[in-house]
Amino acid sequence: MPSNTPTILLLGTCDTKLSELLYTKSQIESTNATVLLMDCGRNPSRHEEITIPQSALLTTSPSTPIPDLTALTRAEYITTLVPYATKKVTHLHESHQIQGILAIGGSCGTTLAAAVMRDGLPVGFPKLIVSTMTSGDVGPFIGETDISMMYSVVDIAGRNGIVEGVLDNAAGGIVGMASAFLKRERGNKEAELSSGVKIGISMFGVTTPGVKRARERLEEVLPGCEVYVFHATGSGGRALERLVREGRIDAVLDLTTTEIADEVVGGVLSAGDGRLTAATVRDIPRVVSVGACDMVNFGEVGSVPAKFLEGKRLFYEHNAAVTLMRTTKKECADIGTLIAGNLLRDSRDRGQLRRTKVILPVGGVSMLDVPGQPFHDPEADEVLFSTLERELEGSGISVMRDSRDINDPNFAVVVADELAELIRRE
Incomplete structure (x- = not known):
């Protein structure tokens, strides 16, 4: 015994x-x-x-x-x-x-x-x-x-x-x-054999309503699923990547890819240049969006690098310890390029990546990027969207636009249903 x-x-x-x-x-x-x-x-x-x-x-x-x-x-x-x-x-x-x-x-x-x-x-x-x-x-x-x-x-x-x-x-x-x-x-051991699909979701404060509704929808349409929410603060993104690599997560709803913005621009919440690659290598069901890619994160105002303070940059003080900076058109292009590159990186068959879908919230990528809010910039968002569409053309990854913002409950239902459909195909 x-x-x-x-x-x-x-x-x-x-x-x-x-x-x-x-x-x-x-x-x-x-x-x-x-x-x-x-x-x-x-x-x-x-x-x-x-x-x-x-x-x-x-x-x-x-x-x-x-x-x-x-x-x-x-x-x-x-x-x-x-x-x-x-x-x-x-x-x-x-x-x-x-x-x-x-x-x-x-x-x-x-x-x-x-x-x-x-x-x-x-x-x-x-x-x-x-x-x-x-x-x-x-x-x-x-x-x-x-x-x-x-x-x-x-x-x-x-x-x-x-x-x-x-x-x-x-x-x-x-x-x-x-x-x-x-x-x-x-x-x-016995419970694991009969447990439901395990799903990872990325979230930030400014994408919380959308993530909450998406989680509810997944639990409605996939009874028995387990949903793990990762706070996109650098360590959260690395933890998501690690658990995907370890086979502990079966599918990903990567709504909040803001860590890519910090990696590209030089913010404090980067998850490294390998963010998004673990699910690419494993080729598991995945829906990706661009939540909070309108912002780069720094600490308190005095910690923002001088090179950004010298330019005409738009800042928003989230709280005394967190300062957000709006991404520019050029930075949005670079963010889109890195996201696309990592969605494809080390994939086994670049023409058959049909387990990944990208869904773009044209109405705004965060709470601060909707009409009347300080980071609302449709032109910068358009650069991000069009870059992703161009870079992923012919890859096998489906890219679709949705007119709503990322926190719209109906957008959340759409992305959750798309992921559920990918999972059912498995």
């Missing part, structure tokens, strides 16, 4: 944090959970409680020499070891040998562990890092994943009452998460 207690992978640099790792291991084991201790140190360590030594990670083909990590700089050692550790962690997860992962470390250990967790484990798998870096900007460590981070308060440089208290909590935390994951993993 399978064990009801989880197995935790404990990851750290045993050459610098062995005492703290062994203490954490003992605290996890006190809950009856099993621990696998993986050594990701720069210098290999020998200890009977290390389950996966550094040497077990550095496996190569006969023609490839084993790297000597001790001869590398810290940055080089991390870059070199991450792929090896990631491969091992992925194997442990895919073979159901672990149900949670915990790492402890300073800046180097955190950088290494976070990279392994981001690249080697899916969203939903319990991931926790105790780090000296957690009180600052943790965005570079977490990325678009669900890594949990706990501040160590004092440096992890020897055991003391404060460190042990933090590590005690971390041990209890990861065992709790892993136990929930183990229960969910077993209980959901």
Whole structure:
């Protein structure tokens, strides 16, 4: 009979944090959970409680020499070891040998562990890092994943009452998460076989009414579907792309592609130049629009780059922390070109992309782009629309115009019904 207690992978640099790792291991084991201790140190360590030594990670083909990590700089050692550790962690997860992962470390250990967790484990798998870096900007460590981070308060440089208290909590935390994951993993297998289609939708504040109605419509016409809404703030778009790549999402209603505008113009909410490409590669049912492509996002007014302030640009202060800038005709052309390019990028058959449709809301692409609102600019929108039509001509992707704005309830019904039809064809 399978064990009801989880197995935790404990990851750290045993050459610098062995005492703290062994203490954490003992605290996890006190809950009856099993621990696998993986050594990701720069210098290999020998200890009977290390389950996966550094040497077990550095496996190569006969023609490839084993790297000597001790001869590398810290940055080089991390870059070199991450792929090896990631491969091992992925194997442990895919073979159901672990149900949670915990790492402890300073800046180097955190950088290494976070990279392994981001690249080697899916969203939903319990991931926790105790780090000296957690009180600052943790965005570079977490990325678009669900890594949990706990501040160590004092440096992890020897055991003391404060460190042990933090590590005690971390041990209890990861065992709790892993136990929930183990229960969910077993209980959901049968449910997953009968669950409905999983749909991702992109949303921004200025497209919320349209997204809300589209979601309602999808749930009406596709009973049992699961709808996941992603806030188009850069990390939201990256999370959508990741889940599509992982096969966790079956179809996409990409109404809000504003992150492309930030990528093209230089705003703060870009999701990177690969936005929209995951669904292209998988060729899953998808309806795309241009929600909020009338705006580029910055922080408070003082954070707007001087080059934009010097020109005759139109700004709108959304709130004290968010300043929006209207996109120009030239920028709209560039946005349309990038959207079209990413809809086609790496596709297997550029002439048969019939699972993607583009629907353009001629009445306005956001709340601010309708008559009487500050960003209403039909000429700039026309450049965006015509660029997409021209760039996608002959690609197999259907492009259609709708006279209504993106938040019109009837427009929302149209895009939802189009996606539902694509899904039914599957």
